[in-house]
Amino acid sequence: MPHPLAARIDAIEPFHVMRILERAHQLSAAGHDVIHLEVGEPDFATPQPIVDAGIRALQDGRTYYTPAAGIPALREAIAGHYWQRFGVKVDPARIIVTPGASGALLLALAALIGRDDEVLLTDPGYPCNRHFVALLEGRAVNIPVGPQTAYQLDETLLTRHWTPRSQAALVASPSNPTGTLLPNPAIARLNTAIRLRGGRLIVDEIYQGLVYDAPNETALAVSDELFVVNSFSKYFQMTGWRLGWLVVPTDYIPAIEKLAQNLFLSPPTVAQYAALAAFSADTHAIIEARRQILASRRDLLVAGLRRLGFSIPLMPEGAFYVWANCAALGDGEALAERLLEHAHVAITPGLDFCLHQPGDYVRFAYTTDADRIEEALLRVAKLIDARP
């Protein structure tokens, strides 16, 4: 190993799914028909009205830096979205446009978590969260959560794990990898418990809008003392544009602005102008239709996996993931490898999302067509020798 290397590097894991992706690529190149159920981004291209706005922005010469917190028009458009969609008033000054939810998570954690400070996370959860904490020399407290709490934190877990060094808890609703929600009454209880202890709640709403049964909510309706992370990546299908936002409590605006100035200079300019078209009626119609498609894919995939012997105790209510317990079928990592090699179906081993019992889980993403999902289910059935 080279010298010097910061100690944190050992604590940061690569995405294990990258090996799967690479192997899938090799198999495709060798002429095999690989079905992709591992990919954490919508298969839909960015809606045309957004792409058109991006092209116009380029034609208009929008190629310079913008203010670090984003162009005022976009901050106002996001505030307008909260008002129109959720009836929640948010001061645009509290909305900081960022390079993806990734940028928003880094800003929020950098403002809250000093060295050795703790942040409470769910396990399973989005793995980058604990790696951001390692970057900041803080401590990620990875709390095992199960179906009893819909794979979310609750006050009991919070009380059990909160220490004098805890500064924040971070939850995601809908969650990656479980697709489960934390409804607003539960957010309110969690937020109260955290505020009582002098901490702050961060809610990652990157999959907001991608909910199939429950109402679409924002934690901003609960309190203006919490941090909300969001992004144009998933619901608006703008992954490659690298654009998200962070809503911060008023007190934190100066800290977050100077962090954004120094870490990012500015969010991508073309993406910001393109995103102005994300809240239009045209775009809305497109993404709502796509949401219906995702809902039916989910139903198909969950039913199929259950028939095959995967245990999915809770219907995932949002995002585009199924977190499936595969204990009855074997170790998750070995299963993912067998599925890829012999059935040419790519999925993500649980390992990428949890430290606790990683071998018992795999994640399926329904980011491919229903007929491909059906075909994948047939192949999996054949492989594990079960009835489809």
Next chain:
Amino acid sequence: MPHPLAARIDAIEPFHVMRILERAHQLSAAGHDVIHLEVGEPDFATPQPIVDAGIRALQDGRTYYTPAAGIPALREAIAGHYWQRFGVKVDPARIIVTPGASGALLLALAALIGRDDEVLLTDPGYPCNRHFVALLEGRAVNIPVGPQTAYQLDETLLTRHWTPRSQAALVASPSNPTGTLLPNPAIARLNTAIRLRGGRLIVDEIYQGLVYDAPNETALAVSDELFVVNSFSKYFQMTGWRLGWLVVPTDYIPAIEKLAQNLFLSPPTVAQYAALAAFSADTHAIIEARRQILASRRDLLVAGLRRLGFSIPLMPEGAFYVWANCAALGDGEALAERLLEHAHVAITPGLDFCLHQPGDYVRFAYTTDADRIEEALLRVAKLIDARP
């Protein structure tokens, strides 16, 4: 102040020039003709071949995530650029595409600097560097440098400031704010001294290509044990696209790749496809012509400022900045304010770039037309009651 707030936030300063920019904006809105000599980005829009490639990428639906280290074609194009332009062979696997040089600096420092580890920086220098270090809970050692060393580090300074906690030194050539270079023989001496001590040298080459008298060099010709930071922002005039790159020693590829995966997911996709056109002959002709324009602006501005009583001991050889000692004319911050209020000329106070004697300096950027620079010089002359 809100609670909790990470201690690092106190150590991170906002860009003081933002106040100048805001006031300049107010003055413009009130009908005044403000001349901008404060802006750290080229006034030229992105060259048309790059913009056209960006538009084509959008038309082709390039809106998805890419590999975290960038699309292979771009990594190869950058390697090709090193070969064609500098005769240096660089393995594309060592080239990590990032969200701007900002992203590259964060990756390099995150891999090298753990808590309480030291990194040696020049003072004056690019202020974000020490703030990245604060993010990582490391220690920035801000070494006062003057005209004797061309505002750069040398082995004497290195030897004086290196401690057992030092892991790296970071230099920029051409430098912001001084425009001075660190030629390859000097890089070689510095690198040897650092490697002898078990540390690593990081060279920020973001202003590479923007040199006016001296040869255009890369530190990669010296050693493959150092880190090189670069960007499409300045020479290629792609600031708002947020695209840069980092060249790393082979040993560090796995560490840097997993950091990039976790912190950024991927660099902006449209920007990557657009940047493929950055190395074309068409683009080259455009940016070389612009470089000539910058050279003559520099000559005009430096001569004018010297006549007005600013002390500029070294002709800045690159970038688009003049670091002017204003001690004979008064405090730099007060001067910047007076110039803006009474002459409507916006410049950046030294405060933004140094901790040592900030009041003695101001930075002028020649990112505006020659006739505007002449007009600015006349206004400054009138204000300070000197002969232009």
